[in-house]
Amino acid sequence: MRQIGFIIGVFFLTSFTLSAQTTADPLPSWQEGKVKQRILHFVQVVTNPSSPDYVTPENRIAAIDNDGTLWLEQPLYTQVIYTLSRVKALAQAHPEWKKQQPFSAVITDNRKEIAKFNAQDFERLLAATHSGMTVDNFDATVKQWLAEAKNSRYQRQYTALIYQPMLEVLNYLRAQGFKIYIVTGGGQDFVRAFSKKTYDILPENVIGSASKTQFQSQNATLIKMPQILFIDDKAGKPEAIHLVVGRKPIIAFGNSDGDREMLEWTQAGSGKRLMLLVHHDDAKREYAYGPESKVGTFSNSLMKEAKEKSWEIISMKNDWKVIFPFEIKK
């Protein structure tokens, strides 16, 4: 009897383990429905060696936008907030800025003037805060700022304002052998400063807008320069992915007009592909914005193209049970 009890015990343990393995949900923060099923189905068929859509692990490339796709981008891109904050921090060392625009508007918090800034104004602010230091100094400065600064609406660190359902996508894709690249219009070195700790994504897997650097032989350091090398937005996204990766993603996530070309290029490859767009339609838990937004514009023509080409629209309101990791009770 003791032996039979033992055998029954083993049987139950085994079936419990098997059942836990087969029913474990890799995307628990996603509502059941078409979008979740399409992600799960795509990953299953491209990773199943007996499927006609099978893709070898080395070709499982995922491209995922950052601002508005992996983390909050409203009311301003976090890197813009960082830039304004750095201008203020550096103002004491630059007394001449008090009489110089665009700096004086930033130092005196003149929102009316700031709202009128053009591209050239932003380039000057970027040059003043993102160049003239070693790449290591820049990295340390961003890390320190992110450790201290807080978003005003949520009163949390910016790296806490990442999307829990997308973290689950990252973990799921990683576990299924995908190589994940962040493909951001934001600064490559800025995102690299937190990508490992926040998303478990290494610096070499971050593709972003990049400025030149200059090697200095005397102390063997790399200095960040103000000249822009490329802008990783719109057509710049497939161009930068080719530059860094040398081949096409098979799955791509975006959330705005800046991601359109990346999704078009991803779809143009042979074999099974999946293109998705996060739609910010949740004014209560996050923000609802679309064609009129200056940040993360989702134009009507993008929505039309998405529907025509069977790109999946992820509704934050309907498809995501939670938005941020802190909503999950530990």
Add this chain to the structure above:
Amino acid sequence: MRQIGFIIGVFFLTSFTLSAQTTADPLPSWQEGKVKQRILHFVQVVTNPSSPDYVTPENRIAAIDNDGTLWLEQPLYTQVIYTLSRVKALAQAHPEWKKQQPFSAVITDNRKEIAKFNAQDFERLLAATHSGMTVDNFDATVKQWLAEAKNSRYQRQYTALIYQPMLEVLNYLRAQGFKIYIVTGGGQDFVRAFSKKTYDILPENVIGSASKTQFQSQNATLIKMPQILFIDDKAGKPEAIHLVVGRKPIIAFGNSDGDREMLEWTQAGSGKRLMLLVHHDDAKREYAYGPESKVGTFSNSLMKEAKEKSWEIISMKNDWKVIFPFEIKK
């Protein structure tokens, strides 16, 4: 007695296996000596978790030059031979080239004129042969050429003229968890066309000189453009490694003045580092060249710096038992 015999048999089998494991030489084509010992020792201490020099796998970045370090570069870089060959192949479609320099010199094999080409001439030849097609077409054209073309001295494919001792280094580093990047002054897309098949190195692990591409929405393709984005040579090497990888290598192999800054930058990091230079001093089996060579210049000042900074000089003549894989009898 039979049982004792069995036990003794198992004992010998076990000790043989253990002994084979501990003495298996990862670098059999390297002569015993200082250079080989230094490579083995470096890899052992950075991969041993109980060593003070231990480096976690994700930080084991290796940077290795291609021309003259992984494969033959004399009497001309292979990509230059490809370029001249493509001009001839395209000449029929460009009757105007017959009367245009630098094209006419190439078409008529006018070595005297070719020897006088300046940088601008080469840029025109590169633009004519490396742009105006999709990235996929370029890749296919390079692959086809490499399958057919042969080096005149060795009468072998160019991808057969790779260095066996360096292949062993690649396999050894890979087995020890290193992430290996080719860092070449040559064209990134050119080297990507053979890096996987020849070295088992994926496209995203090839950093090279790059021209711009342009995304075309109507058919979602990337066209190679004539404008140069960056030249991955000299100071361009650390700059490009930062652009693509975002951090420093801990080991770097080069063979010429073009690799100097990459080695300086590698050495400037904290923790244990190893910098090596292949010295082409074997006129019999390969080539002997140095300060006067136009291809793969190894200046006296580089040799001086290498000695002062304890960079290892690899003598092809004395440190390598074989040069090419075909020398090994199968």
